[in-house]
Amino acid sequence: MTDLSELPESPASGGVSWHALLTGSHAAALALICLSVWLHAADSLMVATMLPAIVAEVGGAALVGWSVSLYEIGSIIAGSASALLAMRHGLRRPMICAASLFAAGCLASALSPTMPLLLTGRLLQGLGGGGLVALGFVAAGVIFPRSHTARVMAAISTLWGVSAFIGPLIAALFVEYASWRWGFAFFGLQAVALALWIMLRPEPDAARGADAPGRFPLKRLALLSAGVVLVASAGVEIGALRTPALMVAGLTCLAAFLWLDGRAVETRLLPLAPFDLRQPTGAALLMILGLSMATIAITAFGPLLITAIHDAAPLAVGYIIVCSSVGWTLTAVLVSGSPERYDRLFIALGMSFVCLSIPGFLYAVPRGPLWLIAMMAVLEGGGFGMAWTFILRRCTALAPSGEVQRVSGAIPTVQRAGYALGAVCVGMVANATGFLELEREGTAATVSNWVFLACIPFAMVGLAAMVMFIRERPPAQAGCPREDAV
Numbered sequence: 151m152t153d154l155s156e157l158p159e160s161p162a163s164g165g166v167s168w169h170a171l172l173t174g175s176h177a178a179a180l181a182l183i184c185l186s187v188w189l190h191a192a193d194s195l196m197v198a199t200m201l202p203a204i205v206a207e208v209g210g211a212a213l214v215g216w217s218v219s220l221y222e223i224g225s226i227i228a229g230s231a232s233a234l235l236a237m238r239h240g241l242r243r244p245m246i247c248a249a250s251l252f253a254a255g256c257l258a259s260a261l262s263p264t265m266p267l268l269l270t271g272r273l274l275q276g277l278g279g280g281g282l283v284a285l286g287f288v289a290a291g292v293i294f295p296r297s298h299t300a301r302v303m304a305a306i307s308t309l310w311g312v313s314a315f316i317g318p319l320i321a322a323l324f325v326e327y328a329s330w331r332w333g334f335a336f337f338g339l340q341a342v343a344l345a346l347w348i349m350l351r352p353e354p355d356a357a358r359g360a361d362a363p364g365r366f367p368l369k370r371l372a373l374l375s376a377g378v379v380l381v382a383s384a385g386v387e388i389g390a391l392r393t394p395a396l397m398v399a400g401l402t403c404l405a406a407f408l409w410l411d412g413r414a415v416e417t418r419l420l421p422l423a424p425f426d427l428r429q430p431t432g433a434a435l436l437m438i439l440g441l442s443m444a445t446i447a448i449t450a451f452g453p454l455l456i457t458a459i460h461d462a463a464p465l466a467v468g469y470i471i472v473c474s475s476v477g478w479t480l481t482a483v484l485v486s487g488s489p490e491r492y493d494r495l496f497i498a499l500g501m502s503f504v505c506l507s508i509p510g511f512l513y514a515v516p517r518g519p520l521w522l523i524a525m526m527a528v529l530e531g532g533g534f535g536m537a538w539t540f541i542l543r544r545c546t547a548l549a550p551s552g553e554v555q556r557v558s559g560a561i562p563t564v565q566r567a568g569y570a571l572g573a574v575c576v577g578m579v580a581n582a583t584g585f586l587e588l589e590r591e592g593t594a595a596t597v598s599n600w601v602f603l604a605c606i607p608f609a610m611v612g613l614a615a616m617v618m619f620i621r622e623r624p625p626a627q628a629g630c631p632r633e634d635a636v
Contacts, residue, residue, distance in 0.1 A: 167487075171301045178351065179293055180302060183286040184309045185344055186245070189252060190279035191310050193337050194221060195317035197272070200330040207330075210265025217272050219382040222570050224276020225283070226378050229563030230419045231371060232284035233556040241292075242348055245285050249345035252278025256338030260331045271334070278341065280566065284559040291546045291558035296490065299543040304486030307535055311479025314472050367417045370410050374419075377403030378567075384574050393578055421549070421556045424564075430548040431557045433619035434541060435564045440612030441504050442568025443575065444605040445530055448474070448511055450573045451580055451601050452523075458594035460518055473524045477531030482539050490547070493540040494620040500537025501616040503529050505609045512602035516595035544619070572608065579604040 171180065197217060228248065235244040255274025262268035290302045324333035380400030384393045411419050425439070426432035453467045462470075485496055507530035514522040542561060549557045577585075583600040584593045 168301060171298060171305075176294070176298075179289070180305060182344070182347060182351070183289050183302070184305055185340070185347075186249075186282035186286045187306050187309050188313055189249075189337060189341055189344065190225070190283045191313035192317035192320070193252075193256075193275060193279060194218075195313060196321040196333060196337070197221075199318040199321035200325055200333055203325045203330045204268065205265075208263060208265050208268060210268075213265045213269060216269055219570075220269055220273040221276035221279070222566055223375070223378045223382055224273045224278075225280025225566050226563055226570065227371065227375050228277040228279075228281035229284035229559060229566065230374055232281050232563075233288060233559030234367075234417060234419050236285060236288045236292075236559065237555050241285060241289055242351075245282065245348050246345050248278045248281030248285060249341045249348065250278070251275075252282065253338045253341035253345065254278075256334045256341060260334035260338065280563070282344075283562045287542065287562055288555050288558040291542055291554050296543055296547060299546065300486045300488065300539050303539045303542055304482045307482035307538060308479050311475040314475035318468075365417065367411070367414065367419060370407055370414070370419065373403050373407040373410070377401070377407060378570070381570060381574055393574070393581075397574060397578075418556065420560050421553050424560065427615060427618045430619055431545055431553065433615045434545050434557075435560055437501065437612050437615035437619055438541070438561060438564050439568040439571075440608045440610075440615060441501065441534075442565045443572030444508055444608035444612060445504060445534075446569045446572035447576045447601050447605050448515075448527060448530070451576065451585070451597075452511075452515065454585075455515055455594055455598045455601070456520070456523065459516060459598065460520060462520060466520060470520065470524045470527055473527035474531030477528035477533075478535035478538070479531075481532040481535035485536055486539050488540075490543065493544045496540050497537045497544065497616065497620050500533040500535070501613065503533030503536065505533075505613050507533065508602060508605050508609050512599065512606075515602065516598040572605075575608075576601055576604050 171177070201217065228251075232244060232248075251274050255271045255276075255278060257271070258274060259268050259271030262271060286306070290299060290306070294302055320336070321330070321333050324330060324336065377400045380396050380403060384396035384400060408420070408424070412423065421431050421435070423429050423432050425436045427436060449471060453471060456462050456467050456470065481500070488496060507526050510526035510529060511523070514526050542558060545557045545561070546554050580597055580601050583597045585597050585601075587593050
């Protein structure tokens with residue numbers, strides 16, 4: 151296989167050019183990773199559009215919240231296990247398994263006569279989709295040399311942004327002109343094609359596993375599963391006693407999982423000390439967790455608040471939310487050619503923009519106008535896009551060589567966990583301040599103020615972690631740089 155480090159690099163950027171990335175022998179690997187991300191991102195957005203038609207046919211309106219929660223649960227669990235699977239078995243077998251699970255979940259959902267069976271399909275789709283994305287990040291960190299990482303992450307970000315537009319559009323077309331069942335079948339066929347493609351491609355040496363000894367950590371995964379399910383249950387139906395009790399139980403399970411995982415050696419699922427501010431990878435993951443928790447409010451509660459306060463049309467509200475994806479994609483592409491010496495600068499700028507968007511929403515959502523809310527969404531997404539492109543590159547540069555797969559797989563998994571935890575925590579504040587009574591005059595504006603105020607502490611945690619992540623480190627802390635993969 152061609153040595154990727156021999157490909158021409160852009161003199162201006164200090165990294166590989168788009169032309170070299172998209173036309174060389176590595177182009178197929180990039181396309182495979184992007185298809186994996188597309189399946190996960192577009193499918194999760196597609197289902198929200200199809201839910202009214204699904205409920206009208208199979209019923210189960212009371213279980214609608216679980217259609218999202220189960221997908222997220224599956225994604226988090228699969229993402230946590232992906233790095234260890236890649237280290238043991240390489241990328242080929244785990245990715246084939248993830249694509250097959252995704253396809254099986256789409257088939258179950260497409261054929262389901264009842265909501266419970268459809269939810270089973272959603273869980274399988276979450277397991278497959280979360281595994282595909284985490285393994286895609288592992289591949290980006292392992293197969294490609296660091297000079298390629300920023301461009302690869304920009305390509306992934308572009309696919310994620312495109313899915314924000316195309317996923318719901320595809321769903322609407324199937325609902326309008328065929329059936330929602332064919333929407334699931336459409337994505338299931340793509341997953342089958344992906345599995346066959348992976349099966350027929352030769353596996354790069356850098357992507358092969360070591361077949362390490364030791365039992366697979368099923369007990370720890372069960373503990374993680376219990377914790378995620380309890381936290382998700384707390385957010386599906388929020389109550390004064392029920393929600394805090396489930397949150398405490400869930401967080402206890404998650405803390406026990408982290409403690410046990412930290413004591414393991416060969417079978418660790420997460421990087422060592424995953425949220426330790428003294429370690430660069432720990433600071434990075436805590437930064438991602440905090441800022442994901444801080445930014446979920448506009449997606450989870452923004453549409454209803456904007457509608458109640460400004461009487462905005464559904465289409466306008468939808469485009470405001472999509473502005474975040476637009477900002478993410480544009481900035482990721484624009485800065486992707488920057489050399490590695492600017493990584494710390496772009497991470498600092500990007501995460502600062504994300505934090506600034508929260509007081510921006512605090513002002514704009516209750517007061518308007520709509521274009522200002524949209525600008526804050528662009529600022530939030532643009533900040534993530536600016537920083538995200540370089541977070542993986544800096545993590546892989548500072549992580550010990552044996553931790554690269556774990557760190558790469560943990561990045562999207564921790565992001566999903568942050569969204570889930572943030573939705574529950576902010577949801578408790580929203581309910582306590584009158585979210586269920588938005589029709590009352592003045593209530594929506596009050597709720598909006600409290601919702602975005604509740605996000606600020608999480609943003610401050612993320613900002614503090616960012617400072618620790620980008621600080622200059624002595625050579626002993628930076629670790630030995632890994633060799634470029636072939």
